[in-house]
Amino acid sequence: MAQAARLHRVAIGILGSEADCEDATQEAVVSAWIHRKQLKTPQFFETWLTRILINECKRTLRKRRRHLPASELDAVPAEPPPSPALWKALQQVDERYRLPLTLHHVEGYNIQQVAGILSLTQSTVKWRIHQGKKALAAALEEEEKP
């Protein structure tokens, strides 16, 4: 499916765990189906579904923190990404900055779309992307140190 890869990247970027990704995606898709009449403009379906998925992933994160010991919280994907070092560096970026950064630079949403998905102003999105890039650059520098 065309959407599957995109939904997977959004979910794995937040959750890091494949099992949680599947659960969160299913919850999001079902929720979108239940509330489908709230979507007045069908061309915004993709960004609307992305927003639902992000909210579901955050709910999953909150539940996970309550039930897992700290040592098990740093989940990694079962399938290795092309650049594990880049994945690791990206995970060190605060989620507030990582999410707009990946929505814009990986999923290709423009600033206005990212603002709509995350319910932020465009200026705030730009600022968070900026902070995300700075943090990622710093994390990559650390990764490269011997």
Added chain:
Amino acid sequence: MKQLPDLHAAFPAAPEHYTANLQHTLDHLEELSVKKRYRISIVVIVLALVLAVGAALATTGFDVLKSLGYTDSQGQTHEPEALAPYVQTIDQTFTGAQTTLTLHDAICDGKTLSLAWTLTGEDADYPLYLYWKAVVNDGQVSFEGGHSTANEFYWANGNPINGSLSYTLNPALEAGDTARVALTFTILKPTGEVVVYEGISDTATQAETQHYMDALQADIDAGKFVLEAGEPVVQTATLAGESPADAMLRLNIAQRADHYEAALSIPVTGQTVSLLEGGKPMTIALDGYTITLLQAELSPLQLDVTAEYAFRTEAAMTAFWQEREAFFYTLLFDGTPNEYSNSSGLAGDPTVTGDGRYIIPVTYTFTHFQTDASTITLMPESWAGNTATTYPEEAFTLRIQ
């Protein structure tokens, strides 16, 4: 200039079982939506109480300087020792039936009030809800903790909980003023027996789902405090002007464990100085636009900056905004970037003012920095694709007096 790699390489491909599960979901939407609707009808609002920025489990020795500190990339913690002269000791302890609250110390520089506290509770198997309210100078400024942003519970397991309040005072207080703070802390605990449900599996049969929902509802009807997958299942909504804690008390979902009131007098320490020479705005004229630094005020806890980019035409303003993917200020101390200062603020959206000017306003607050430097430089920065770019021609350098 910094370069970032293609971020697509950070993400693994979607595994086959993920795609298969998604297809299964799409094929069984009606059946799955019935199960979910039942759960949604029970969970209405998650009400809990937020502890302040910096809340953490720790042992002893917590104070406001620790709450304002930071951890560097080597894991070393740093406290803003330069703020030590401005710390006001409070050292008040309140002991209730089930908790003990200690207010340690505070700093008030007129623009920001930061206060550190520690709460300890008895070792018990129920969660505590903490809600606070502070009214400054008879209502001139008031702020509350936990207001509508909810979601944290603290299990009363005997470990101390450190927290801090840090709020902007608007209007600001002047040097020589005193922040008279009426502070209340309300600690609630569940009214009924606490019951924890782990959530229901999506592979559960219709009969299993029904049984689960019946049991959950029966416990709610019996007045038990139900947690499902770590979140409270409560049916409640706050009335106008009502705090989440008030709502929980009104609905008898929770009861007061303890309640503390403190009347604090925290003098404004330190001074706020303008870094603009003579207090006058500074202007940089460039090709097609002018930048004016309208305000640069330095107080012990922060640096507040207000600037304005003004353009001759709307087209020039729009073109500038589109060309700059981002617009931010970073701080340089004697020309060296500062790694650990926090900043919050933004360039506002391009605006046509009532008197026909085309401007982009910029408002920034920098906190958590210490410096012995002679100058601070406000350096605009942006990203063009994956490359960071600074704009030295737009930078303002200010002398620290």
